[in-house]
Amino acid sequence: MPAPTKSSSDRDSVRPAYLLLEDGRRFSGISLGARGTAIGEVVFNTSMTGYQEVLTDPSYAGQLVTMTYPLIGNYGTNDEDEESSHPQVAGFIVREAARAPSSWRSRETLDGYLCSHGIVGIRDIDTRALTRHIRSEGAMRGGIVPGGTPPEECLEQILAHPTMEGLDLACGVSTEKSYVVPAAGHEMYHVAAFDFGVKASSPRLLAERGCRVTVLPAESGSREVLALEPDGLFISNGPGDPAAVQRAADTILEVAGRDIPVFGICLGHQLIARAFGGGTFKLPFGHHGANHPVMNRDRGTVEITSQNHGFAVRGGEGDAVPGAPDLRVTHWNLYDNTVAGIAHATLPVIAVQYHPEAAPGPHDSSYLFDDFVSMMSPRRNPVATSPKTAQNS
Numbered sequence: 007m008p009a010p011t012k013s014s015s016d017r018d019s020v021r022p023a024y025l026l027l028e029d030g031r032r033f034s035g036i037s038l039g040a041r042g043t044a045i046g047e048v049v050f051n052t053s054m055t056g057y058q059e060v061l062t063d064p065s066y067a068g069q070l071v072t073m074t075y076p077l078i079g080n081y082g083t084n085d086e087d088e089e090s091s092h093p094q095v096a097g098f099i100v101r102e103a104a105r106a107p108s109s110w111r112s113r114e115t116l117d118g119y120l121c122s123h124g125i126v127g128i129r130d131i132d133t134r135a136l137t138r139h140i141r142s143e144g145a146m147r148g149g150i151v152p153g154g155t156p157p158e159e160c161l162e163q164i165l166a167h168p169t170m171e172g173l174d175l176a177c178g179v180s181t182e183k184s185y186v187v188p189a190a191g192h193e194m195y196h197v198a199a200f201d202f203g204v205k206a207s208s209p210r211l212l213a214e215r216g217c218r219v220t221v222l223p224a225e226s227g228s229r230e231v232l233a234l235e236p237d238g239l240f241i242s243n244g245p246g247d248p249a250a251v252q253r254a255a256d257t258i259l260e261v262a263g264r265d266i267p268v269f270g271i272c273l274g275h276q277l278i279a280r281a282f283g284g285g286t287f288k289l290p291f292g293h294h295g296a297n298h299p300v301m302n303r304d305r306g307t308v309e310i311t312s313q314n315h316g317f318a319v320r321g322g323e324g325d326a327v328p329g330a331p332d333l334r335v336t337h338w339n340l341y342d343n344t345v346a347g348i349a350h351a352t353l354p355v356i357a358v359q360y361h362p363e364a365a366p367g368p369h370d371s372s373y374l375f376d377d378f379v380s381m382m383s384p385r386r387n388p389v390a391t392s393p394k395t396a397q398n399s
Contacts, residue, residue, distance in 0.1 A: 022153030023128045025070075025099060025136070026160045028146045033136055037152065038127035039120025043160075044097030045167045046070045048148040049316070050137045052295030056366035057116070058083050061093040061125070064179035064203030065272060065314045067245040068170070070097035070148055071294075074137050079104040082112025083119040089205040089365060093120070094179060094245075097150045098127035099136070126150050144290040145170075145316065170316055171288055175246035176202040176273065180224035187212075187219040195382045198222060198236040202251065202273050203244030207363035211372065212240065215379045228257040237382040238267040241274030243361065248276035248286045248317055255281040262353045267381035269374070270357035272315050278357045279348055284330035285320040289344070292316035293360075296367060299340040300347070300360060308340065309370040311360040318359060319345040354381045 021037035027048060050072040051060055057078050060071060078100040103116050120127050128150045140146070147167050151160045180201045187209040189195075194216035199209060201221050209219040220234055224244075231239060239261050241254070251273070258281040262268050270278045276286045293313040300309045303325065320328055327333040327348060337347025337358055347358040356378070362371035 023150060024153060025128055025131060025148055025150050026157060026164065027139070027148045028161070028164050029143060030161070031139055032157065033131040034153075035128045035131035038100065038103050038117055038129040039098065040124045040126050041152070042126050043152070043155070043163070044070060044126035044150045045163055046096030046147070047145055047170050047316070048072065048099075048136075048140060049145050049292050049294055050074050050133075050140055051314070052297055053312075054296070056087075056296060058087040058119075059089050059205075059365045061095055061098065062088040062090045063205055063243075063314060064090050064094045065243050065245050066095045067175045067179050067203065068096055068173070069245075070099060070150060071095045072099040072133055072136055072140075073101075074133060076101040076133070077104060078102070079116030080107060081109035082107030083114045083116060084109075084111040085113060086111065087366070089207060090179075093123045093125050095125060098125060099131065099133065099150070100127070100129050101131065101133045103127075103129040140291050145292055171247055172250055173246045174250035176224045176244040176251055179203040179245060181221060182223060184220055184222050184226075187221065189216050189218045190214045192216055193218050195237040195379065195386065196220070196234065197238045197240050197382075198231045198234050199240040200224065200226065200242055200254065200274070202242050202254075202277075204242035205361070205363060205365065207365040208240065208242060208271070211363050211375050212378075215375055217379070224251075225253070226257075227253070228260040231257060231261055232264075236266060237385050238269065238378060240378070241268065241270035241277060241357075243272035243274065243314070245273070247288075248273055248280055251277060262350070262355050265354060266385075267354040267378060268356075269378040269381075271361060271363075272359060275348065275357035275359045276315075276317055276319055278355060279319040279327060279330060279333065279345075282327075282330040282333050282350070284327045284333060284348075286317050287320055289316055289318050293339065293341070296364070298360065300371075301338045301340055302347070303336055303338065310368045311346075311362075311371055312364040312368065313360040315359060319348065321345040356381070
């Protein structure tokens with residue numbers, strides 16, 4: 007087991023810092039990670055574990071993430087738990103950052119990890135008070151700055167920073183070139199996957215189910231997708247406002263119209279709803295955590311889910327999706343009754359507003375990948391679902 011890496015706070019003197027919100031609320035603390043200033047939308051995540059997965063989730067691009075659990079970094083950081091090649095958050099906010107991690111897998115302290123990747127953070131602030139403020143007033147822009155920074159100078163930077171509404175961040179986190187994740191074992195299906203900020207776990211879970219996954223840049227169109235002759239299309243999670251990602255709609259409609267199964271999660275869920283006529287809106291403070299209960303209307307069960315999004319699909323009466331008569335609601339978020347899942351009435355299209363890959367957990371919703379594979383099965387094995395076969399089964 008390698009010796010723990012000393013954090014920058016062990017090497018240097020304590021460096022005061024503070025978090026300033028755009029409404030003027032200030033929280034004093036100690037600098038964590040890289041030196042400097044970080045500006046972004048301040049949100050909170052209620053997960054008790056999985057901080058490295060949170061840090062490397064591309065859906066958090068442009069955000070300062072507050073962890074509500076009071077002790078973060080207790081098992082360090084490693085080379086296995088990353089959901090992308092590097093941290094994606096704009097900044098990181100914790101109550102207490104463990105200085106001596108205890109895990110055989112640990113390779114670096116949280117502080118050292120943030121320093122290595124140039125991520126500005128802050129510790130020793132009252133995250134409970136901050137979370138209550140955001141819940142009351144809504145997510146807002148903020149800045150983490152060194153303690154000696156004049157507040158008026160910081161506030162000027164914050165107010166000049168763009169709001170999340172109307173912001174297209176998917177291109178900034180998407181792959182520049184397509185790449186392939188081979189099937190684990192025997193290949194049964196070929197899935198084209200739009201990378202709007204995909205987490206590494208999603209292609210891996212598809213690969214475990216016999217799918218070769220070709221991951222495509224966010225700017226790809228229907229021509230690139232159809233040229234692959236895929237058995238299915240996966241539309242990933244990602245950051246920003248779905249209304250700003252208009253180029254995806256035509257591709258979704260054309261692919262789905264050819265009876266190619268489509269499965270979307272998070273941003274992908276919102277893009278599918280918008281493609282078929284539905285609307286989206288900004289949530290007051292978003293859904294971020296690994297403990298959100300969701301009702302599956304079709305199964306009559308409740309799933310504990312991992313979620314990370316600031317926008318949602320507009321719901322209507324019963325299971326209707328206003329503006330999208332061919333869509334129906336399949337899942338509800340039991341915290342606020344927002345739409346958490348949709349399906350098309352006649353086309354093989356499903357989507358959910360949460361993370362069924364759920365790294366690090368929970369795994370209640372991993373069945374959705376099985377459902378997606380089942381939707382692709384008739385394309386490869388049409389005899390398996392013919393009336394004669396069904397009658398004999």
